[in-house]
Amino acid sequence: MIFFLGTLSIIQIFLLPGLLFNKIYKINGSLYFKTISIILISILLNYLIISLLLFFNIYKLEFVYLIFI
Numbered sequence: 921m922i923f924f925l926g927t928l929s930i931i932q933i934f935l936l937p938g939l940l941f942n943k944i945y946k947i948n949g950s951l952y953f954k955t956i957s958i959i960l961i962s963i964l965l966n967y968l969i970i971s972l973l974l975f976f977n978i979y980k981l982e983f984v985y986l987i988f989i
Contacts, residue, residue, distance in 0.1 A: 938962035 938958030941947075947957050973979040 933966060934959050934962050936962065937965040941965065 935958060938961040941961050942954065942958055947954055970979070973983065
């Protein structure tokens with residue numbers, strides 16, 4: 921169970937936001953460029969979301985579950 925949840929968290933951190941961004945804005949380039957840009961965009965979007973939640977003081981467990989589920 922822990923391995924499964926850890927795998928899901930890595931997918932959420934490194935792939936999911938970047939893949940959604942790529943689907944909306946259609947990143948052009950080679951497979952290598954797309955992979956790197958998806959990972960970088962995912963990390964930046966996660967950082968931005970957490971920073972905004974902390975800034976507005978709404979970084980609570982229930983709110984994070986609501987965002988990511």
